[in-house]
Amino acid sequence: MKNTKELRTWLDDMKLDHPLVIAGPCSAETEEQVLKIAHELKDSDVNYFRAGIWKPRTRPGMFEGVGELGLRWLKKVKEQTGMKTCTEVANAAHCKLAIDNDVDLLWIGARTAVSPFIMQEIADALHGTDKIVLVKNPINPDLALWLGGIERLYTADIKNLGAIHRGFSTYEKSKYRNVPEWQIAIEFQNRFPDLPLICDPSHITGNREMIFDVSQTALDLNFDGLMIETHFDPDNAWSDAAQQVTPTKLKQIMQDLKIRKETNTEADYENSLNNLRAQINVADDQLIDLLGKRMKVSEQIGALKKEKNVAVLQSKRWNEILGNMILEGESKGLSEEFVLRMFKAIHQESINHQEKVING
Numbered sequence: 520m521k522n523t524k525e526l527r528t529w530l531d532d533m534k535l536d537h538p539l540v541i542a543g544p545c546s547a548e549t550e551e552q553v554l555k556i557a558h559e560l561k562d563s564d565v566n567y568f569r570a571g572i573w574k575p576r577t578r579p580g581m582f583e584g585v586g587e588l589g590l591r592w593l594k595k596v597k598e599q600t601g602m603k604t605c606t607e608v609a610n611a612a613h614c615k616l617a618i619d620n621d622v623d624l625l626w627i628g629a630r631t632a633v634s635p636f637i638m639q640e641i642a643d644a645l646h647g648t649d650k651i652v653l654v655k656n657p658i659n660p661d662l663a664l665w666l667g668g669i670e671r672l673y674t675a676d677i678k679n680l681g682a683i684h685r686g687f688s689t690y691e692k693s694k695y696r697n698v699p700e701w702q703i704a705i706e707f708q709n710r711f712p713d714l715p716l717i718c719d720p721s722h723i724t725g726n727r728e729m730i731f732d733v734s735q736t737a738l739d740l741n742f743d744g745l746m747i748e749t750h751f752d753p754d755n756a757w758s759d760a761a762q763q764v765t766p767t768k769l770k771q772i773m774q775d776l777k778i779r780k781e782t783n784t785e786a787d788y789e790n791s792l793n794n795l796r797a798q799i800n801v802a803d804d805q806l807i808d809l810l811g812k813r814m815k816v817s818e819q820i821g822a823l824k825k826e827k828n829v830a831v832l833q834s835k836r837w838n839e840i841l842g843n844m845i846l847e848g849e850s851k852g853l854s855e856e857f858v859l860r861m862f863k864a865i866h867q868e869s870i871n872h873q874e875k876v877i878n879g
């Protein structure tokens with residue numbers, strides 16, 4: 520699969536003057552709940568009404584969705600509000616039912632996107648469809664697997680495609696439910712700049728208080744749209760209560776978000792930008808030069824250690840460096856998270872250089 524301008528035709532054809540918005544409850548619970556939320560979202564920026572009807576849950580015994588019945592409720596949403604509808608599909612049977620019931624957009628969830636067999640089953644079931652199909656990132660940060668899933672659909676002659684970034688699972692605790700790893704989204708856009716990319720801040724944050732900030736970051740990174748879970752009574756939702764917002768809140772978020780242009784061709788802007796980028800280039804060259812010098816010193820330490828038969832890893836010294844650098848970084852406005860990541864990478868590279876010296 521290659522990047523082509525045609526990949527964004529379905530989105531361009533919508534001629535939106537704002538990012539694509541997909542909103543609605545995490546789960547369809549009752550007909551009344553679905554219709555009430557849909558009516559509250561009707562006169563807003565929402566383009567697609569979402570509701571999960573088959574819910575992949577971590578453990579058995581939890582609410583796993585209302586199933587096929589919910590498709591009738593989505594039909595009513597379309598009849599009564601004119602909004603297009605979408606839901607998650609996770610196997611061939613779901614795909615058939617969703618298509619038969621005229622759901623407009625289907626998405627494939629993170630737990631499904633990890634399995635090439637299921638992705639292929641879905642691609643075969645949807646072969647040639649003109650429905651829009653969006654693929655969430657697999658739960659593990661594996662860009663090739665994510666793109667591979669999309670490619671299976673593309674190869675099955677499904678051309679209205681897109682991706683949803685919903686963050687990645689980690690074992691370590693973090694302020695996010697699923698860590699965004701924005702670098703992967705940036706790499707995604709480098710590889711497929713024209714494949715529409717939507718952000719799902721609800722699953723990234725797991726917490727409605729952080730949804731605005733993550734949405735703004737996504738728009739600052741050129742995402743094409745947002746999928747935000749919305750419920751009139753979020754606290755009493757049957758699934759993912761903490762991450763849903765009310766329709767009123769969603770409208771406020773959409774109003775407050777700053778929608779930035781991809782670029783600006785005014786001479787003033789271009790001059791200032793070129794000047795600042797020249798400064799960045801100088802700083803980047805210095806960084807690389809210094810890192811190269813640091814590794815040369817590290818190699819000398821490696822040679823010393825080889826002579827005296829001393830281990831490469833020196834945890835006490837390393838922890839001292841980390842502690843000092845976090846403090847130094849703080850005084851320069853650098854976050855602890857960034858300093859830690861950067862120095863862990865430097866340490867690993869330094870160890871690799873010493874390993875070569877010692878075992879070479």
Ligand SMILES: O=C(O)C(=O)C[C@]1(C(=O)O)C=C[C@@H](O)C=C1
Nearest residue numbers: 817820831832833834836837869
């Ligand atoms: O201080 C040392 O012993 C080193 O080998 C240097 C260095 C570093 O790169 O700063 C590398 C490996 C050790 O674990 C600790 C520190």
